[in-house]
Amino acid sequence: DIQMTQSPSSVSASVGDRVTITCRASQGISSWLAWYQQKPGKAPKLLIYAASSLQSGVPSRFSGSGSGTDFTLTISSLQPEDFATYYCQQANSYPITFGQGTRLEIK
Amino acid sequence: QVQLQESGPGLVKPSETLSLTCTVSGGSVSSGSYYWSWIRQPPGKGLEWIGYIYYSGSTNYNPSLKSRVTISVDTSKNQFSLKLSSVTAADTAVYYCARAYGTFDYWGQGTLVTVSS
Numbered sequence: 666d667i668q669m670t671q672s673p674s675s676v677s678a679s680v681g682d683r684v685t686i687t688c689r690a691s692q693g694i695s696s697w698l699a700w701y702q703q704k705p706g707k708a709p710k711l712l713i714y715a716a717s718s719l720q721s722g723v724p725s726r727f728s729g730s731g732s733g734t735d736f737t738l739t740i741s742s743l744q745p746e747d748f749a750t751y752y753c754q755q756a757n758s759y760p761i762t763f764g765q766g767t768r769l770e771i772k
Numbered sequence: 773q774v775q776l777q778e779s780g781p782g783l784v785k786p787s788e789t790l791s792l793t794c795t796v797s798g799g800s801v802s803s804g805s806y807y808w809s810w811i812r813q814p815p816g817k818g819l820e821w822i823g824y825i826y827y828s829g830s831t832n833y834n835p836s837l838k839s840r841v842t843i844s845v846d847t848s849k850n851q852f853s854l855k856l857s858s859v860t861a862a863d864t865a866v867y868y869c870a871r872a873y874g875t876f877d878y879w880g881q882g883t884l885v886t887v888s889s
Contacts, residue, residue, distance in 0.1 A: 699875040699876070708870075752819055759832055760821055763818055765818050
C-alpha cells in the first residue's frame with residue numbers, strides 16, 4: 666500500500682494568514698493526488714484534483730502543487746470558513762489511501 | 773446536481789453483518805465514467821477506503837477488508853450496497869458512499885454505524 670503522510674498534524678493560524686500543508690507519498694504517484702476539506706459532522710469536500718486542478722466552485726485562494734512524492738496545499742489568505750481538517754488522497758494505485766489529516770485551528 | 777444518500781441500520785451486533793445502501797439521484801450508477809465507492813471514518817479518526825463497484829458489477833476492495841466485504845449494484849433502482857460481515861467494535865464508524873473517478877467528487881452525508889450488543 667502507498668502510505669500518505671501529512672505535515673503538520675495540526676496548525677494554528679489567523680484569518681488572513683497564508684498556510685501550507687504538505688503531503689508525502691511513500692512512492693511516486695505522478696499527479697494522482699487530491700485534497701479534501703472536512704468540517705465537523707460533514708462529509709469531506711473535494712478541493713483539488715490531479716495535484717493542482719481546482720474543483721469547480723472552490724475559491725481561488727486554494728491551490729495545490731507537486732508531483733511524484735511531494736505535494737502541497739496552500740491557502741493564500743485564510744478565511745473564517747477555512748478552519749477545518751484537510752486530507753490528501755492518492756489515486757495512483759489500489760488500495761486508495763488517505764493521509765492522516767491536518768487540523769487547521771484558529772489562533 | 774448529483775446526490776447520494778446512505779441508508780441502513782445504525783446499530784449492528786458483534787459478529788453480524790452490516791448492510792448499507794446508497795441511493796443516487798441526479799446521476800446514474802450505469803454511467804460508464806464513474807466508480808461507486810464506500811469509505812468509512814471511525815469516530816475522531818481518518819478516512820479509510822473500503823472498495824468500489826463499476827456499473828458492470830466489477831469490484832475492487834481494500835485488501836484489509838476484502839475477506840469480509842461485498843459491494844453490489846442495482847441499476848434498476850439506481851443504488852449500490854455494502855455488506856460487511858463478522859463485524860466487531862473496530863467497525864464502528866461513519867460510512868460514506870461516494871462517486872469516484874479516482875478522486876471522490878460527490879459524497880453522501882454519511883451514516884454512523886455502531887457495533888455493540
